Each structure stands twice: as structure tokens, then as C-alpha cells.
Amino acid sequence: ATLDEVKSRGQLRCGVSDGLAGFSSPDSKGQWQGIDVDFCRAVAAAVLGDPSKVTFAPLTAKERFTALQSGEVDLLSRNTTWTASRDNSMGLTFAGVTFYDGQGMMVRKDLGISSAKELDGASVCVAAGTTTELNLADYFRANDMAYNAVSFDESDQTAAGFDSGRCDVLTSDSSQLAALRLQLSDPDSVVILPERISKEPLGPVVRQGDEQWMKVVRWTLYALLDAEESGITSDNVDQMRDSPKTPDDARLLGKDGNFGEQMGLSNDWAYNIIKQVGNYGELFERNVGADSPLELERGPNALWSDGGLQYGMPVR
Amino acid sequence: MAAISRDTNETLIASRPPPTPQGGMVSWLRTRLFSGPVNSVVSLVTLLLIVRLIWPVIDWALIEADWTGSSRADCSGEGACWVFISTRWSQIVYGFYPMAERWRVDIVLALFFMLIAWLVIPRLPAKKIAALLGLVVLPIVAWVLLLGGLFGLPHVPTRAWGGLMLTLTIAAVGIVGSLPLGVVLALGRRSEMPLVRAMCVIFIEFWRGVPLITVLFMSSVMLPLFVPANVEFDKLLRALIGIMLFWSAYMAEVVRSGLQAIDKGQSEAGAALGLGYWLRMRLIILPQALRLVIPGIVNTFIALFKDTSLVLIIGLFDVLSIIQAGLTDSAWLGFATEGYVFAALVFWVFCFGMSRYSQILERRLDKGYQR
Amino acid sequence: MLRPSISIPRRGRGPLWRDPAVRSLVFQVLLLATVLGIIAFLVHNTMANLEARGIRTGFDFLDYRAGFSISQTLIDYSSNASTYGRTFLVGLFNTLLVSALGIVAATIIGFLVGLARLSPNWLLARLAGAYVEIFRNIPLLLQILFWYFAVLRSLPSPRQSLSLLDGFFLNVRGLIMPAPELQPGFMATPLALVVAVVGTILLVVIARRHQAATGRRWPVLPLSLALLIGLPALVFWLTGAPLAWSVPELAGFNFRGGMQVLPELVALWMALSIYTAAFIAEIVRSGIQSVPRGQTEAARSLSLPGGLTLRRVIIPQAMRVMVPQVTSQYLNLIKNSSLATAIGYPDLVAVFAGTTLNQTGQAIEVMTMTMAVYLSISLIVSALMNLYNARMSLKER
Amino acid sequence: MNDRQQGAATAGEVTSMVEISRLNKWYGDFHVLRDIDLRVARGERIVICGPSGSGKSTLIRCINHLEAHQQGEIVVNGIPMTNDVKRIEQIRRNVGMVFQHFNLFPHLTVLENCCLSPIWVQKKPRREAEKSAMEYLERVRIANQAHKYPGQLSGGQQQRVAIARALCMHPAVMLFDEPTSALDPEMIKEVLDVMVELANEGMTMLCVTHEMGFAKTVADRVIFMDEGQIVEAAPPETFFNAPRSSRTREFLGQILGH
Amino acid sequence: MNDRQQGAATAGEVTSMVEISRLNKWYGDFHVLRDIDLRVARGERIVICGPSGSGKSTLIRCINHLEAHQQGEIVVNGIPMTNDVKRIEQIRRNVGMVFQHFNLFPHLTVLENCCLSPIWVQKKPRREAEKSAMEYLERVRIANQAHKYPGQLSGGQQQRVAIARALCMHPAVMLFDEPTSALDPEMIKEVLDVMVELANEGMTMLCVTHEMGFAKTVADRVIFMDEGQIVEAAPPETFFNAPRSSRTREFLGQILGH
């Protein structure tokens, strides 16, 4: 099973994007950064107790499913949209949603456009092999508009194409748009149109048929969310473990029960995650939120208790 | 019958020096450039073309260019901004190799270039030893040093490799691996055993028929489907094997053309001296055949070297991919031309060097055993 | 005496394993077994792995709706009605289009540069030499990217399009030009072309007869060109130019109507042809140089002038050397067109082995089909080449 | 026969077909031909011999300007050689050449080889050119092979085709550069026979060869060259029986020796 | 001299060096050698002649298994030829062969050419092999060229190297396949001289050649082949002066003719 393989290997192999600011990109020292990357680290921390024991495999959109199917990676954490066909017919299983997103469109300000409905006849830069590409077709057809798709292999290239004037519109998940905008030569000359033309729940993917591993990944996500809900952060986690405020915290941090062992992990699995990677809020703020160049709002990614959609299942 | 001025001429007419040809610049220009109306027009048009094409490039790349600085602000924008390259220099050479361990790369690169120099400079003796060092000792040293994990050296996984060192590694391994494999395939294709021949033909035609990027794609993301679960290969190793198999097919065809050019008499003479098949191949046929096809072999090397840039497609960070990654750095947007020109220059220097060396080598070997 | 059916009835055979025939048989059987074993091993693993990982197999997906759009389609294709199988064809045609264009351009450039390298003009020869050395030694991928950015960067936005001729516009979206729309009565023109072709053939035959009888030659080339171009043009004009043009005009973002040549196509085309031309130039040069000096000398001693020597003696012989090598460059060009994926030109690899693969996740099937396409092209061309070689090879005793 | 007339017309009443005076030639610094003086009368048959490297080939290649000389004069059939391309072509039309390695055009049939120059240079109608070519092929006894390719013929046959090809230009003088030395012994005879016939018909010939039998039979004069100069020139009887120069004697000793 | 002894050991007391009986060979359906019977005694010198394509080369190439035959027996120095690889190699070590086109290895120096077989086949130490090779080169009067490459030598010199190379294996019998026919006339003599010397020293030789002077001087027997069979075999005096077969007479007429 995957969990045993990862343990015996001592390394988690994680498929990530080959360059998308805020989600996964190598910094100038070659360290991978981003929320997707940090999720991989969280899984490594849970399974191996050490978030650095991850081998990142940069994958293009086209390569990602093949790489996961073939076993080239153990986990795909690459802003991948959860759809029925992917979940049901490709031999894959989505373990949860790390980021609720929606597809948006970006245009140059000087076009004077305020709505996506005005885009009839436009050329659109889009990354090949994505749900984005499919949504785009649906949206323009639904609104009876014509368009011209220019499909690039990677999101970098869509930005470069847009920047050079090859297209009028750059479309992608709106979080990505925020990231790609930073790659433009003049980020202030563009606007992101208000419409969200699709639902884009992004989440980690594992191979179908390995319940145990899927649960490890899923509960890693819940641990991140639960920690934020209980106010446990990487700074106060030691303290919280020594003197848990609530029985919930005690169970999460392994002071009570053997919830880690039930999964095939050690009981301090969640402690390791929070201590070494942080909780969901920390991940978000650090990579895409206020502390990052992307400056995204929490929006639907706020906890349910704050009016958002993120909801961690209880450890009990 | 016509009178003959001299019937016999016992005295030797002394050899005289030739009448001095009218030399100088003018005559050179006249014969080489302006030897007729058509030629003159051609010369002028060519000259114009050169000025129109080359001058702006020189202007951009050298005269108006910015060389020093540390950030985008140091670029004047009038010409090329090489600052982009210089700030990323160490990444371009070492990739993500850990800072503290880069001396290991330095040693390997130094050894590599020293051996190349030894092989290339004609005056230096004992080329055979150099070749032996290059083919046997250097790979082992490089492997131990770069990968580490032995003799107390920390292990540096291949995914941290990158930049020029990765490009050179892939090229060197590809070259060293594909040649012997190609030779075996070529011999197989000329074998008298029909099954052996058929298999070699199928192998060669298959690899020559498909694009390298599909091969790389298969080896990088699909390989685990073909091997038993749990078997693991390093990603770099897989790319290397793919490249080696792919190019060995091309190499085989080159070698085969050399084998075909060797007279059957050579093999017969060997047989008549009592040499068996393998000795005949090793001592007589292959040395001649390989020498004959040096240009073809080097061309294949060059093609292989150029195609190392394709590993970009499978997510290994060679020189080109490192530079491309740098292009997405939001502090350095808009320097694609500089990046690509520089990458082109790196590849060009190596490839051109190889092709020139092969020409020199060919001439030198020719001189060796012809009168 | 007839050849004996069973040969080698010789006394005192050595041990079996020292008989070369036996050895070779054993070796071949072992080799075959090994290869078959490896193949069986791989197939078995693949089946087992596919099974274990619950990956769907089979070619059903080809009938499913694709749902994504493609920027250049030579055959009917729409994102909401066409199937994945159709994307395969669209990609294939796009690959063939850029390959065909590239082959034509590379051949022309290559021949010109190759001849220029042999020119007595020092400057021209050097320039051609520099061309070869530069473009041959830089990775094609880089050249594609370079041209793409150079093209994109140097072209204006649609609003500021360069208007070349009437109805021709050049901008960063590509070259936009009028598309012909046929009107009734147009068919007379192609008909006239057919007539002109037949006429040209006749002309050549008659000219040859004329030469045989009188020794005088007609200027066949200019005459036939005049016929081939003039007659259709005349008919076209006489029938009242029955051709309307869908003229592109700026509407909203882009031009409407007309045809469009994508900048991706142009960049890929330029890169492929410039790169391959450098190799062809070398082949042309060495082909011409491979004709022995004695041939030129013999032609001279028959007092054939230089041009005739080249046309009648040198080039026909050089062709035999060149054609196989040039063909393999063509094959390389076709395979290299797969690098289109780097700049978003929708070729087979980008569309089918890219997007379709990703949407369906059926890697084995998709990659097999893709590789099979390239392999068949290569095998077909090789077969044609062998045919050519067999026909053209010098007749020997 | 127009070019013969043409040649003659330019030349007036010439008796010497080839006139070489004080010819000097260098390859780089190497002095290959030294003060060569040679006059070949119409209908004269000359055999040139000498050790390897003595400049025999170079000499006859100068006569139809396959090599350019630096000093001295060459007049062929009354046409003086200059650097003018037209003039050179005119001279070449008067001179037929047969090479050691035949140099037939392998991509053309035997007949096409022979008709190439008549059709394209002399602008003859193809039919007429072919007819005349067939006559010459007949003469070298190879007419039945006219539609084969050179590669399908034996060496001796190829050389005979080469002779026919040269004859098809109706040259005023024929040059032979060791025409039999690339042939197997059995084929030498068939080529020599053709050459003897040609000589007997009165063709002016310059022939570099070591076939001393041939020299004895047909040559009017045998010329011995060494180190780029003409050492001895004499009728065959004198040349073989009473060579005056010691170098000639030495050479003859070697050639006829074994 | 270990392999000579080895050969002799297997053979006991042999007097005939090569024994061929009822040898038949086909190329495809073409019957090249027909019922050849030939016995060559130790020290005997045989010259084989005959028209082109009569199977002379094929016959001597069968003797060291460069061609496989289909019927009949060949025994060389007491070793019967079978399909056994070891046996074939053993025979080849007893047989030296000199080819028409020398077939020297152009990438090796003269000395290396000669030492190849002693070092790699007979496993002699290099120094000893070189010493012995130098002796043979001395014998063919070419020792001073030992460190040149074959390409730097003239044809005659190359052929002498080829002879030395064959001698370096200390063969019991030497085969020559038209050793002088690819040479310029001036060089033939130097090669023939070496061969005559060799013959006088008592080497067993089979020589395909058309040099009738050589045949007269050294041959013990001259064999005339035609259409794959031995038509006549006789001592040279009888052969040249009183050939019995009409085919022989015809052939001799041609060869000695021009």
C-alpha cells in the first residue's frame, strides 16, 4: 500500500505545479514554496514526522494524471479541480478541497470592458488540458459568443502570451490569475472581470483503491482545519499540547486516544503537522493571503465558523 | 614532317620559381568579390545584408548592452541587459545544488575541461590514456563526487542537480552510452543471423521513427506502469536511459555506414590470418569503420547535445529550463530575449566546438596514414 | 551436376558446440527468448498495474465529446460537437500542414544556401557558411521559442494592424487575409489550368521532336510558364472573375471573416525550415562535391559549358547521394514539429498527446496512437525511399 | 562537320595541328613542365612515355586547358589558347580526350553519353546525333551495348565507349592519357586494337602510354619525358633500338625488363 | 614454431601438404568447382592459371575456408577440414594467403600488420613477435619502412608487406591469388623476385598468376583450370611446349599473344 511504501522509502513523492506563484514555485534558492507545496509537507510531517522528506515532482497540467496513475507520484497536490469524471473514470480519488476557487478572466484595462459578456470574438489564452479550457467553451457557448482559444502548455506561457498581446483575455482560476498577474510586465494595466464562470474546488488527489492512503491525506487536511478552528498554531502548539484547552485539542494533538495509530500513523501526527508546517490559516496567509504578494481574501476559504466553506471533521 | 627543335636533351633544365602572381589586396578583391558584373552585384547585396542584419545585433548585444549591476534598475533598456544573466550565474551553472557542496561540482567540471583540453590540444602526448581516463575514471569520480553518500560526502539527490552541470552530465552520459550500444546494434544489423538482424532492424527503426519528446514523456511519467510495483528509478536515470536508447539507434546507422564502406577484403585478410569474428571486428574492422564515420558520429553527438534541452519538457532543470524558470521571476520580467540568446550561446559554443574538433581530428587522422 | 540438397557430408565433425551453424542457431533462439521474455514481462506488468490502479482501458474514449476548442482546425471541428477521435485528426492535419510547409521552405532555403556555399564569391560563400554554423548548432527548441517571441514582439496589436495589401492585415494575432468564396462559373478556371497542364506536356513532347528533327530548341521553360499562368488567368478574366472574397474587417477585438495564419504556425514554420535548411545546405554541398572531379573534367573536355555541366552531369549524379539524406532530414523535420507543444501550436502532440490525454487520462492508448502515427510516417517514407533507391541506383554489372 | 571547317577556317592552311612553345607550368612552387616545345603535324601519331610524375598527364591536359599554364604558347588547329572562355571552348571542340579512368557519365546510357556534346554543344538534331554516334559505336564494336549504362560494361568496353564519345565531337586531334592502364590484361588488347585502327585512319593522336608494343606499331614519334622536360623524341625504331639519352635507356630497361 | 609442430603432430608423417579430393562447390545454383582432385606435396610449387571466372580464386580460397565448399574433402597439413571452428582456425594458422589487392590493414603500421596474428592468434609476446616480423620484413627487403603506414608505400612495397605478414604466421603453405595483377609494370618485378626467393627456399606454394615467366622459372607443376575443372596439370616444360588440351593451347595463345 502507498502508506507503507512511503514509510519504507522515507520520502513522500508529491506532484506539484512547475511554477505557479503562491501554489508551487521554486524560489531563487531552489526551495519550493506555495500552499500546494505546504500541503505536501504537511502530509510528509504526518506520515514521516519530517516535512522536508518530500520529493517534489514538477508536472505540467498535461502530465499530472498520468504521473499519478502510473505511480510516479504518491500524491498530486497541484491545484487540480475536483470533477466527476476525474473522480470516477480516471482511477483517481480526490481527498478533499484545499482551496475553493472559481474561474475568472483578466483583460487589459484599456479595452474598457467591465463584464465577461462583452467578450464576443475575443482571443483567449488558456492552459491546455485543464477544466478551464472546458469551462471556457461552455461559457461562451451558453452566452452565444464566439472566441478564439490559444492553448499553451503551461500557465507561465499563457501569461507570456497575454503579455505580448497574443490574446485579449487570460482565463484561469481566479487565484491563479492573481498569481499570473504578478508575472506581467505591468500588473496595474489589467483588471480581473467580476464573473466567476465556474466552480473550481481544488484539492489533493490520490490513486483510487487505496482507502488507507486516501484517509491519511484527507485527515491531514482536516487536521490543518481543526487546528485553525481551535486556534492552535505552530507557535503555540507545544504549549497547547502540554496543557490542552479542550478535550478536542487533546485528541487532535495525540494526548488522548490513539487516532494516529488507527490510521497507521503515530499519535503525534497532527502535532507534527502543526508544529512544522502550521495550520490551514497560516498556510493560507503565508502563501496566498495577506502576507503574500497575491493578497487574496479568504472568501469561501474561510472557516465555516467565519462564514466560509472550510470545515474540518472532528477528531473523535 | 615537322622539324623538332631538340631531339634529345640530356641537360637537366633547372626548376625555376613560378612567375610572381600579382598579389595584394586589390587582386584578391578582384578575384574573390568583383570578378564580373553578376559577382559584383552579389557581393554588394551580400554586404548590404550583412550590415543590415549583423550590425543591429552587435549594437544590441555589445555596444548598447548593460553588463554590471545587481537588479533590474541597472538596465538602461537600450540594449541587452546581461545583468539578468550575471545575477543568476550560479544557478545557471549549478542548478539547485547545495551551496556548501558546490566545490564538488567545481572539481568535476575542472577535471572534465582539463581532459577535454588534453584530448584537443595536439601537442599533448598519450591521448589514449586521456581517453581512458575520460571514459572510465572520470565517470566514476564524477558519480561519486556529484551524488555523494560515500566517503562521508553528503548525499545530493539528482533532483537538486541542474543548470550547466546537468546539461553536461546528460550529454556526456548520453554520448558515452549511445556509442557502444550503437556499435553493437550496427554489428547486429549486419549479422548473418536472420533473427538477430531482424531484431536490430526493428529496434533501430522504432527509435528512429518516434519523436524524442514522446520517449521522454513515457520515461518520465509512464515508466512505473511498465515495471513491477515498488521498483524505483531515479528520474534523471530514466531520462538518461531514454536518451541513450534513442540516440543509439541513430549511432547504429552511422556506424553501419562505416562498416559498409570497409572492403570485404579486410575481413577476409583477417580471417586468413586466423583471427576470429570478435578479434576481427575489434582489431581490424571497427577501428577503420569508426575512423571513417567520425563526422557522422560527431554530428550525432551534436544532435544529442542539442536535444538535452528537451529535458525541460519532463521537468529537469537543464541550462535552458533554469533560464526559463528565471524568466518567470517577477523581479525580472521581460528579459526573455537575453535569456534565450544566452542559452543559445551556451549550446552553440559547445556544439560548434565539437564540430570544429571533429574536422581537425579527421584531417589529422587522414594525414596519418595517407601519403 | 545439381547442387546437393544436403550439404557438408564431411567426415570427423567436431563437437556440436563448435559448429558455427549450431552456435548461431542456439544464440538466436536464446536471444529471441530473452527479447520475448522482456516483452512479456513488460506487458504483464502493465496489465497488472492498470488493473491494480483501476485505470480505464480501451479506445471508447475516442467517441466521447471533447469539449475544448482548438485554435487552428483544417477540418470541421467544434468544441461542443466533436469527439476526442476528431481531435486526433485535427492534430494530425495540423502536424502535416506545418511539416509540409516546412519541407518546402527548408528545401528551397537549403538548396540556395548550399549552392551559395560553393559560390566563387568569397563574401557570399562565407555568409552561407555562417548561416549553416549558426543555425545547425543551436537547439531547435530555442530557435522556436526565439522566433515566437521575436514574431510576437515585433508585431502590432490588432487595432494597429499593418495593412499590407488590400484586405491583408498583419498583427500579433497573425496574418489575416481575404478568403476566397467561389461563385458559379468559377470551375472554368481550374479546368483551364488542367488544359494548360496538358498543353505544357504536349509542348515538351513537341519541342523534343522538333529538336530531334532540326536541332533547334524552343525556350520550353518560359513558354510553359506562360501557358500555365496565362491561360487560367485569361479564362478567369473572361468568365468575369467569378470569385468573391470574404474580406476581413476589424470588429470588436479581432478581425471577422477572411482567413488567418497563426503566429504560432509562422514561428514554428520559420524555425523548422531555417533549422532544417542548415542541414540540407550541408547535404547539397557535400552531394555536389561528392561527384568525382573526373566527371567535370570529362564534361569540360566535351566542351560543355559550366551551366550545362552542372545541370546535365553534376546535379543528376549528386541527386542520388542527396535524396536519401534529404529525406531523412524531412523525417526529422516532421518529428521535430512535435516541439510545437512549447509554443501552443495545436499539433498532434499538443492536442492529442496533450489535452486529450489529460482530459481522458488514457495515457497508454493515447501515446501508442501518437507514436504509431510518427512511426508509420517514418516507415512509409523509408519504404518510398528504398523504392527510389532501387530505381535510381546506378546500373551495375 | 561544321566545326572542323570552323577550326580550319580560323586557321587558314595549317599543317601543324598542335604547336607548343616554351611551355612552363607550376603547381604552387613545384615546376612541373619546363620549357616544353612540341609540334604535332596533322595526322601525326605521338606516344609519350616516362616515369611516373614526370608531367606527361599535365602536358596533355594543358592542350585542352584542363590545366592552365603560366608561360608559353599553345596553338591547337590554328587557334591560339587564351584565357577567353569562348576560345577555350572552341579549342576543346577540336580536341577529343580519353582518360585513364574513362570518366563516363554513369547516369546516362552509352548512347546518351555519346550524344551529349553533339546535341547540347553543337546543337545537332537528336536524331542525327544518335545516328552519327551509332556509327562511332559501331566502329569501336560496341553498338549492341548502346542502351546499357556504363556500369554494366567491362572496363575494356567502357574505354571503347569513352573513345567513341570523344570521336562524336569530330575532333581534329585525340589525346589519350594512359587509356589502358586501368584495364585487366585481357581487355587491354581490345582497346589497343581500336586505337590502332584509329591511327591507321589518319587521326592525329597524342597518347600517353606504357604499351610499347602499341608505340612500335603505330607511333610516328615516341617522346620520353622526365622531370617535366622532353628528354628524347625520336621515331620508334631509333627510340627503342638506339636511345641516345642515358635516362631513356634506364627507363626502357625497367619497362621492358622483366 | 609451435603451430607447425602442432600441425605435424595431428598429422603424423604427412608427405602431401594439401590434399583435395572430389571437391565441388556451388554459388547458389552455379557450379563453380567441379570434382577437383589435387594433391600438393610438401615443398611443391604450383602455378594455377586459366581464363577469368574459371574458379581459380575460389579453389584457393576454399583451402583456407574463406569459402565453404559443399562436397568433397580438403586436408591441409594433415588436418581434415570440418565445420568445427577450432579446426578451421588451426588450418588457417597453417596457411598463409596473399591477395590481389594486398588487403593490408591501413590503420596499422607495416610492423603492426605483421605482428597482429602472432600476438593475437599465436599469443606470442610482443617483443618476440616484432623481432620475428622484422626478420621477415628484412627478407622482403622492406625493413626500413616498418613504421610507415601501408598508404605511404607503393603497390609493390605493399604487396611485399603482405607476403611478410603471411610469412609471420610461419605457415606450412602459402597461397597467392594474382599477387601482381594490381601492380604497375614497374613494380611487378620486385614482388616476383621475392616470390622466386621464397620458392627457392622450399616453401610450399599455390599461386594463381598469369606471369608465365614466373611459372617457367619456379613452378613444379602448372595447372590449367577452365569452367571449374582442372583441365591440364603438367610440369612447366610440358605445359608450355606441348600442351595436351586444345583449350590450354587456345588460352596460351591469347596470354602470350600481344
Ligand SMILES: Nc1ncnc2c1ncn2[C@@H]1O[C@H](COP(=O)(O)OP(=O)(O)OP(=O)(O)O)[C@@H](O)[C@H]1O
Ligand atoms: N593538382 C596538382 N597539384 C600539385 N601537384 C600536382 C598536381 N597534379 C599533379 N601534380 C604533380 O605534378 C607532377 C606531374 O604529374 P603528372 O600527373 O603530370 O605526371 P605523369 O607523368 O602523368 O605521372 P603518372 O605516370 O603517374 O600518371 C607529379 O609530381 C604530381 O605529383
Ligand SMILES: Nc1ncnc2c1ncn2[C@@H]1O[C@H](COP(=O)(O)OP(=O)(O)OP(=O)(O)O)[C@@H](O)[C@H]1O
Ligand atoms: N560470391 C559469389 N557469388 C556468386 N558467384 C560468384 C561469387 N564469387 C565468384 N563467383 C563466380 O564464380 C566464378 C569463379 O570465380 P573466381 O573468382 O574463382 O574466378 P577466377 O578464375 O579467379 O577469375 P579471375 O581471373 O577473374 O579472378 C565466376 O564466374 C564468378 O562470377
Ligand SMILES: [Mg+2]
Ligand atoms: Mg598521368
Ligand SMILES: [Mg+2]
Ligand atoms: Mg580471381
